[in-house]
Amino acid sequence: MAKLILTHEVTGLGEPGDIVEVKDGYARNYLLPRGLAEAWTKGAEKNVSSIRRARKAREVATLEDARALRDALAARVVTVTAKAGPGGRLFGAVSTTEIAEAVVAAGAPAIDKxxxxxxxxxxxxxxxxxxxxxxxxxxxxxxxxxxxxx
Incomplete structure (x- = not known):
């Protein structure tokens, strides 16, 4: 088992700043190469508080704000322009970055990709x-x- 500190949110595993234990292969082949986590050390554990502060700054502050933002997003249709072939098949795939940018272009508040x-x-x-x-x-x-x- 490998002990890691998450630097980004991983669905089903935890939030940034969480200290988790995962299987060695999952850490070595997925989390570490993608920059989603860093190896746990005593020195790195001291940085956990700064990671958590940065997460709090990015989060939607209150439940009411989140519900208001949800309603604003649900009321809009977001349009993403992409290169496509003759059959309507895209060259590549639509990314989360493109969706986040399209949300802002549609006039909605910015969201984290x-x-x-x-x-x-x-x-x-x-x-x-x-x-x-x-x-x-x-x-x-x-x-x-x-x-x-x-």
Whole structure:
């Protein structure tokens, strides 16, 4: 078992700043190469408080704010422009960064790209529903319309 400090949120595992024990292969092959965690040391454990402070600054402050943001996001259809082939198939896939930028372009408040969860990769034109975790108790469903463009 490997003892790690999470630097980013990992669904089903924990929040940034959490100290977790995972199997060696999961740590070596997934968490560490993607920069989602760092190895636990006594020196690194002292940095946990700064990681938690940074997380608090990025989080939506209150439950009421999260619910208001959820309602604002649900009322909008977000449009993402992507390169597509003749059959409507995309060259690549729509990323969480593109969705977060499209939310801002649609006039909604900014959201953290790490909070966007795409169930299946978006690889063709059409309308999709993605989930955005706004607060531990509140998540929003956002309708994303993928259209062909340059």
């Amino acid at each position: 790490r909070k966007v969860e795409i169930g299946q990769p978006i690889k063709s034109l059409g309308e999709y529903t993605v989930s955005v975790r706004l607060h531990p108790e509140v998540s929003a469903k956002v309708t994303v319309k993928v259209v062909a463009g340059a």
